Amino acid sequence: MAFAAGAVVMIVLPLIGLLQRVSWSTLLSDLSAHDAFVALRLSLEVSLGALAIALVFGLPLAWILARHRFPGRALLRGLVTLPMVLPPVVGGIALLYAFGRRGLAGQVIYDLTGWRFVFNTSGAMLAAAFVSMPFLIVTAEASFRSMDRRGEEAAATLGASPAYRFRRVTLPAVAPALAAGAALSWARALGEFGATITFAGNLPGSTQTTPLLIYLDIESGHEATALALSLVLLLVSLGVLVGLRDRWLGNP
Amino acid sequence: MSLSAQVRLRLGELDLGVDLDVDEQAPVAIVGPNGAGKTTFLRALAGLVPLDAGRVSVGGTVVEDPAGQIRLAPEERGLGVVFQEPRLFDHLSALENVAFGLRARGVSRNEARARAEAWLERVGLPQVARMRPRQLSGGQAQRVALARALVTEPAVLLLDEPLAAVDMSARAELRHLLRQELKRYPGVRIVVTHDPVEAAALAERLVVIEEGRVTQDGLLVEVTAHPRSRWVADMVGLNLWEGTASGTSVRVGADATVVTADPLEGSVFVSFRPNAVTLHRRRPEGSARNVWCLQVQELNPTGDRARLRLGGPVTLVAEVTAGAVSELSLADGGTVWASVKATDLVAYPV
Incomplete structure (x- = not known):
């Protein structure tokens, strides 16, 4: 009992600590300050970009993992979840050696097109996608695998092509689970710090997302801005939780 | 149009070896004990279970032949299936369910709607057009499923125990509807059932499958008068x-x-x-x-x-x-x- 209470204290007390230091009177002006506003807008852009990457690349992978048998599937399924447990800083360094200017693929891309991810918003998106995509893939794969396949069979006998079946039968059937996975993935991308700062850098307007600015502000004594931005991220997280409560908190 | 099938496949315990030729003269009922392979046979015809060997052709077109590396997907076979459970699409209205096969084949929205409405009327359910499958009774849902399969006018119509999951109270009425529709449907009609009353009501030819083999095949009156297995004798x-x-x-x-x-x-x-x-x-x-x-x-x-x-x-x-x-x-x-x-x-x- 006491230990359980300890757990609650460990989770709730920091929240209270955060809320009691927020400077409510200057909240709006803190948030509309130029660099805070830029970071928030960039965060929205980066997190949505990461979500788009996850949907475009992650969904097909989730489908293949769920519906096709091939050698190495179990290994691939394990690999996909690696970023969920990998320290983000390590992820950032790994990204650097893959997509950095001197990286395995980054060098080729730079030589061919002059494009670089580092110090570029696309780099921040890539870093956020790296850490957040597994949340979408795992949720989507589970729902593709566990859904009732009898509707798809019926659709096939009615003359529906695989693409038509996917669009009109499979997708609607897994939509709630997919939305939950997407929300979770987006929330994770929004909070991404370690991989972003290691891989993409900390350039205001390009790669300095909200968590990066919070860190910088707290280090440099701009406590009010840091707290205001933290409050925004906290509210977004709570919003996602409330949105997912039926799926994650077991409410009927 | 006719269906010719030599089905050879193993699935779990089942060793299926069934030859069947059906023309469009009269509905055929496939009967047999549970686990005999009736449903698997039907699923193999529909392309939902692959053959190990043999051949299936519809109207002279080979749709599956493992030796010749031919295997058309279910959607390419031009057949209709009514499953034991209605298998309606939950997120679509009854009307949209019926129109599904037409839309999938590229029929325009308006035409698909009109034809679906006509079929809902024909199965006696014009009033449920806008309802969701969850709001339908079991018997109504199966009627919608029948309309959905028939609206595309498939050359081959396969029914897998279409009455088994329907309430006793709704069964007689649905059987009557099925009998009517099967009688006038101009294609190959095959209905799987384990119920002799159903078989007698719906079909003129009876094919008995036991342990994956055809044990009897003939006109209903012939088979019921001259049983050739313990199961058929018990059935009749x-x-x-x-x-x-x-x-x-x-x-x-x-x-x-x-x-x-x-x-x-x-x-x-x-x-x-x-x-x-x-x-x-x-x-x-x-x-x-x-x-x-x-x-x-x-x-x-x-x-x-x-x-x-x-x-x-x-x-x-x-x-x-x-x-x-x-x-x-x-x-x-x-x-x-x-x-x-x-x-x-x-x-x-x-």
């Missing part, structure tokens, strides 16, 4: 013995020989109706030559009649009046004399 409620004939005398057991009306030679089946059996307290005098003293193994009263399973030199089911049961003071474990007239025994070659 006849007694069935297998024996060796020598003229009108048939040896049906180690110490049992029966006399029939028609002379035959070699292996034969002998069948007779349970109500052709007469029971006596003492050994009957007179002309009946098929007489045995048997033990009552089971006594099942059903209304004003009773069915008795009797064992001894031969095993048979007798059906007598409730009056006879009390008159003969019959009870489980007792003995009784049973006789059957030679003219009531139908013998036919194996």
Whole structure:
């Protein structure tokens, strides 16, 4: 009992600590300050970009993992979840050696097109996608695998092509689970710090997302801005939780 | 248009080897015990289960031939399936469900709607067009599923136990609708069922599948009059013995020989109706030559009649009046004399 209470204290007390230091009177002006506003807008852009990457690349992978048998599937399924447990800083360094200017693929891309991810918003998106995509893939794969396949069979006998079946039968059937996975993935991308700062850098307007600015502000004594931005991220997280409560908190 | 299938496949315990040719003359019912492979056979025709060997062709077009590396997907076979459960799409209205196959084939929205509406009307459900499948009763849902399969006018219509998941109360009405629609549908029609009443109502030709093989195939009247397996005999409620004939005398057991009306030679089946059996307290005098003293193994009263399973030199089911049961003071474990007239025994070659 006491230990359980300890757990609650460990989770709730920091929240209270955060809320009691927020400077409510200057909240709006803190948030509309130029660099805070830029970071928030960039965060929205980066997190949505990461979500788009996850949907475009992650969904097909989730489908293949769920519906096709091939050698190495179990290994691939394990690999996909690696970023969920990998320290983000390590992820950032790994990204650097893959997509950095001197990286395995980054060098080729730079030589061919002059494009670089580092110090570029696309780099921040890539870093956020790296850490957040597994949340979408795992949720989507589970729902593709566990859904009732009898509707798809019926659709096939009615003359529906695989693409038509996917669009009109499979997708609607897994939509709630997919939305939950997407929300979770987006929330994770929004909070991404370690991989972003290691891989993409900390350039205001390009790669300095909200968590990066919070860190910088707290280090440099701009406590009010840091707290205001933290409050925004906290509210977004709570919003996602409330949105997912039926799926994650077991409410009927 | 016709369907020709030689299906060879193994699936779990099942070893399926069924040859079947069906034209569009009349509906065909496939019957057989649970686990015999009826549903798997249907799924193989539909392309939902791959063949190991054999060939399936629809109207002269080969849709599957493992040896020739041909395997058309279900959506390319131009057939319609009604499953045991309605399998409607939950997120679509009843009307959108019916229109689904047309839309999938590229029919315009308006035309698909109009044709779907006409079909909903035809299955007697114009009022449910905008309802979701969850709001429909089991019988209504299965009607919508039937309309959904028929609206695309498939060359081959496959029905897998279409009444099994429907409430008893709605079943008779749905069976009547199915009978009507199957009768007038101009394509190949195959319905799988384990219910003899359903088979008799829906089809003219009966194909019996047992343990993955066709054990009997013929017109309904032929099959029901001349069962060739224990399962078919039970289904149609006849007694069935297998024996060796020598003229009108048939040896049906180690110490049992029966006399029939028609002379035959070699292996034969002998069948007779349970109500052709007469029971006596003492050994009957007179002309009946098929007489045995048997033990009552089971006594099942059903209304004003009773069915008795009797064992001894031969095993048979007798059906007598409730009056006879009390008159003969019959009870489980007792003995009784049973006789059957030679003219009531139908013998036919194996």
